[in-house]
Amino acid sequence: GAGVSQSPRYKVAKRGQDVALRCDPISGHVSLFWYQQALGQGPEFLTYFQNEAQLDKSGLPSDRFFAERPEGSVSTLKIQRTQQEDSAVYLCASSPRTSGGQNIQYFGAGTRLSVL
């Protein structure tokens, strides 16, 4: 596709439910990032993939959060046993190259998760 696509756009979950958020990066982009954006705040890094390898997951807030990118393209962020504090917008970004901080990250519109 032309840009980064995320689905669903909105997700409402009851506390304790598991959720799965999907990200389709720009075709051919090697790097993929997940960020969490709380209301009124800037995005915060969760995890980073280079192709199918998860090279940095230092930002994942707990072991309830799990991300995968099995074929080096589509990625899924899974949150188990959701809690109210998980309510946020989850943003996915992709960039074309493997290294170099100058790479531009292109963002999707995000998934807004509300945990009741």
Next chain:
Amino acid sequence: AQKVTQAQTEISVVEKEDVTLDCVYETRDTTYYLFWYKQPPSGELVFLIRRNSFDEQNEISGRYSWNFQKSTSSFNFTITASQVVDSAVYFCALSEASDLGRKLVFGAGTILRVKS
């Protein structure tokens, strides 16, 4: 540790006014990259500019201009003759070359409201 501070939470201007958004950063790296992103109500972060730490030359793109000053660790963004369509949340971000994932560290954002 890296940090980005956007002290202005919200700015309101009248159309055609000039407005400057402030960004101050902290990093121990000598090689780093600075970014500005725009987040309209649709939620998608839109890339505006990237600057590396070795290039302090100011840049102008249409009504947008950026002033990078290493001496004060600032990377300010000016919109000349603001328009209603400029209304959005603007984020300044930092990426360090020493960071494996090249993650972006964002400021809290500045809400810009341009009134007609």
